[in-house]
Amino acid sequence: MKKFALLSSLLLVGSAFAAAPRDTLVVQQAADVPTLDPTATYDTASGAIVENIYETLVTYKGASIRELEPLLATKWAISNGGRTYTFDLRKNVKFHSGNTMTCRDAEYSIERNLVTNSAESGNWFIAESLLGTGANAKDDKTITWARIDRAVECNNAGQLVFTLPKVDPAFLAKMAYPGQSIVDSKHAIAQGEWKGTSADWANWVGKDLQGSNLSKQPSGTGAYKLVRRDANAILLQAHDAYWGKKPAIRNVVIQKVPELAARQQAFLRGDADLIETGGRANIEAQLKGKPGVVVLDNLPNTTATAVFMNENIKDPARLGSGKLDGRGIPANFFSDVNVRRGMAYAFNYAQYIKDVQNGKGKQRTMLLPDTFPGYDAEVKTYTYNPKQAEAYFKRAWGGNVWKNGFTLNVAYRAGSVPAQTAMEILKRNVEALNPKFRVNIQAKEWSAMLNDSKAGKEPMIIIGWAPDYADADNFMYTFYSSNGYYFPRNNWKDASVDKWLEQARATTNQATRDRLYSLVGQRAYEQAPFVLVPAGVFVTAHRDNLVGVSARTFNPMTSFDYTGTLWKDLSKK
Known part of the structure; x- marks a missing residue:
């Protein structure tokens, strides 16, 4: 009871301790956690917890981003x-409920995802790998229960067997994503989730x-199980029956600060072992x-980040007047x-690298990590050029943008210093071009921003992408295809780009894929x-008594x- 009382106190954000207990990892972050269901996990805040509660069939080996090993x-x-x-499964693995994992659980988990x-x-x-389409049965009527089954x-023999409609060289890497974790089917069904049969599958399509x-x-x-969760904190404890x-870390406390x-x-006092640091500039100045x-510096960056400009904004409340009259936008x-090019020339890339990344940054040519095959360093890039920005804004909408001005409402993730700084740079430079230009920026909760942007409601947001699997397609298709995951956020479509991306998916010839991705860039x-x-x-930064974090x-x-x-x-000394 004494230890539980201490952990209960740790759940209270702002509580002061000389140091987080040796058997307890305390993490403080700005982001909320949208879900703990693997099937719905598609953001980093959720994934950071899900991957410790659940496990997949395979995982990445050590620090390698390409080599996989069984899990x-x-x-x-x-x-x-x-x-x-065909997968042989580990025996005598216990779920947090006490149920023993069987092949049926693995089958249920992947079928539930489909x-x-x-x-x-x-x-x-x-779904693309196993069904030949990324759609579900509501959007593609050729998908039947029999096809999924x-x-x-x-x-x-109790082995799990996947049958693909066509070769997919990235299939194993896709199976390492936390969303493909194996869930406790008996427990899920008892909680009122899908029963795992054809009887009620239609009611769960796309849910x-x-x-x-x-x-x-x-x-x-996984090695940790959920104990308690509220709006500001999550408490997890070690799974005593872990296989x-x-x-060494018995308790993990995730606090929203x-x-x-x-x-x-809290970090400097030792009350928190890991925090969302606010980026390089803040680490170097404050920590x-x-x-x-x-x-811990000079670590690989396999993310890509962009400012999205939505060509079909679906929330009238975000449009102001809804007209090019200086009080809103259509x-x-x-x-x-011309509007998009004006924005691209108005952003000061060098200033962002200086202010946010303390000079340790790189302006990429494409929304693809430069360590991935397919990246082309020769593709042209925009530079901060107010004269060019002015020229394009003067052309925009037949001259009406420059003549009448506009008011643009912009959101960024609450608590994210890099995102806020980027939007402030853009606001300052755009408004300096014309006194009739106004950019309003506001912080927004992560879950709300995700939901509103995927519904096409946000006029402009800044958001990044961390790879699901190590292949250029995961970035290029996601950002640039009109069938990609991010399309609803900016509604940009180009027929040639769509064609090139589909061609890149249909070949295993790397030289051909490289050429096609260069064309897209x-x-x-x-x-x-x-x-x-x-x-x-x-x-990243961590307390010096935390062991197991290294390049x-x-x-x-x-x-x-924040540990990789x-x-x-991990352990603590």
Whole structure:
């Protein structure tokens, strides 16, 4: 009871301790956590917890972003010309509920992803592999229960068998994504989730599971289980029946602390072991060199970030007057390429690198990590050029943008210093061009921003992408295709780009794929659907008594938090 009372106190944000207990990891962040249901997990805040509660069949080996090893599987075999994958599963694995994992749980988990698949979840890319389409049965009437059932089956030997309609060289990497975690089917069904049969599958097609019963009461095989959750904190404890090595960290407390200064103070006192740091500039100015702080620098950055300009804004309340009269914008304001080019020339890339990344940043040519195959360093880039920005704004909408002005309402993720700084740079430079230009920026909760932007309601947002699997397609298709996950956020469509991206998906010839991605990059430069935010060299900070965090073990694909490793591999001295 004494330990539980201490943990209860830790859940109260702002509580002061000389240091977080040795067996407890305390993490403070600005973002809220939209879901704890693997099927609905498609953001980094949720993924950072889900990957520690649940486990997948395979995972990335060490710090490698390409080499995979078994996790809940023990081995696999590929046959039928690369179209059939057969997995042997680990025995005597216990869920948090006490149920024993069986092949049926694995089959149920992946079938549930295929049944409920929607653009809001991370299941479109596994649906593409197993069904040949990223759509669900509501959007594609050729998808039947029989088709889903045939794609994922348990054979008489208790092995899990996947049958693909065509070869997908990225299939195994896709299976390492936390959204493909194995859930406790008996527990899920008891909570009122899909029964796992044809009888009720139609009722669950495309269903939003972000706030599912399984999110509220998860049961995974991972090293940590949920104890309690409220609006400001999440408490997890070690799973005593975990099949693997017992973790040294017994308790994990995730606290939502929107104010950066408050997070920093807790970190410097030792009340928090890890925090959302606010980016490089803040780390170097406020944390580096302070007692008890370790800064881990020069880490790989496999994310891409952009300012989205929505060409079909679906929320009249965000449009002001809804006209080009200086008091608002029309819903299709960004459909004029001159507006988009004006914005791209108005952003000061060098200033962002200086202010946010303390000079350790890079202006990429494409929304693709430069370490990935397919990246073309020769594609042209925009530079900060007020004269060019002015010239394009003067052309926009037949001269009416310059003549009448506009009022633009912009949102950024609450608590994100880099996002706020980027929007402030853009606001300052755009408004300096013409006294009739006004850009209003406001902080918005992460979950609300995600929901509103995917519904096409936000005129302009800044958002990034962390890879689901290590292939250029995961970035290029996501950002640039009109069938991609991010399309509803900016509604930009180019027929040539769509064609090139589909061609890149249909070949395993890397030289051909590289050429096609270069064409996409050049076309995107010409059309400016995004303002490309410079990519920083990743840096993080942790308390010096936290063991297991290093450049040697850091894997940007495995973990979504600040350590590049799972909690079970950490300890404190």
